[in-house]
Amino acid sequence: MNNPMELHAERIDQVLARAPVVPVLSIARIEDAVPLARALVDGGLPVLEVTLRTDAAIGAIRAIREQVPGASVGAGTVLSARDLSAVEAAGALFAISPGATDALYAAASDARIPLLPGIATASELMHGMELGYQRFKFFPAESSGGIAALKSFASPFAQARFCPTGGIDAAKAPAYLALPNVITVGGSWMVPADALADGDWQRVANLAREAAVLRER
Numbered sequence: 001m002n003n004p005m006e007l008h009a010e011r012i013d014q015v016l017a018r019a020p021v022v023p024v025l026s027i028a029r030i031e032d033a034v035p036l037a038r039a040l041v042d043g044g045l046p047v048l049e050v051t052l053r054t055d056a057a058i059g060a061i062r063a064i065r066e067q068v069p070g071a072s073v074g075a076g077t078v079l080s081a082r083d084l085s086a087v088e089a090a091g092a093l094f095a096i097s098p099g100a101t102d103a104l105y106a107a108a109s110d111a112r113i114p115l116l117p118g119i120a121t122a123s124e125l126m127h128g129m130e131l132g133y134q135r136f137k138f139f140p141a142e143s144s145g146g147i148a149a150l151k152s153f154a155s156p157f158a159q160a161r162f163c164p165t166g167g168i169d170a171a172k173a174p175a176y177l178a179l180p181n182v183i184t185v186g187g188s189w190m191v192p193a194d195a196l197a198d199g200d201w202q203r204v205a206n207l208a209r210e211a212a213v214l215r216e217r
């Protein structure tokens with residue numbers, strides 16, 4: 001019989017295993033949400049992290065959940081218990097945080113959706129593991145030691161698996177994806193600011209298509 005935290009890890013694994021790359025999105029105009037999500041899904045990246053960095057984020061999560069059935073939409077930049085309940089109500093399938101606090105962990109233990117907590121150090125990882133977590137966002141990946149740090153985490157923390165995010169692009173992603181303790185990587189490179197501003201969904205879909213095959217390189 002699985003305990004609740006094993007089930008949690010299983011649900012996170014199921015979502016994250018759908019694609020090698022999770023686009024990290026900052027959506028300022030609500031009307032961009034659905035065409036942007038469609039372009040990413042069509043390009044082969046169905047798992048989306050919509051960050052709560054904009055006023056449109058909650059509406060964007062709701063719109064993608066309702067109108068883009070092929071997407072697995074989650075929320076990013078979930079910093080508080082309040083954020084967590086807001087994204088759950090909007091229909092997010094999972095929540096991602098850049099770090100983690102006791103208050104956020106406490107809220108997550110009562111939430112219906114799984115949390116992927118952010119960690120950058122061994123102590124933060126141990127704190128999460130004490131609470132039963134085995135899946136983490138490694139953030140900010142590049143400036144917290146990148147590939148070398150993840151390799152070092154592998155021996156003492158054999159069960160832990162990561163979604164490194166922060167400073168990763170198409171050139172850097174394959175080396176992360178080659179690590180046994182990396183499930184997927186997060187990044188924003190497939191949604192360049194000018195493509196988003198111009199509504200150039202074809203360009204986004206093309207960049208997504210390239211990102212979707214990075215693990216096979």
Ligand SMILES: O=C(O)C(=O)C[C@H](O)[C@H](O)COP(=O)(O)O
Nearest residue numbers: 024051077098165166167187188
């Ligand atoms: O907002 C959050 O919760 C974050 O964790 C920040 C994002 O992960 C980075 O903005 C990733 O973006 P790039 O470094 O451009 O790939």
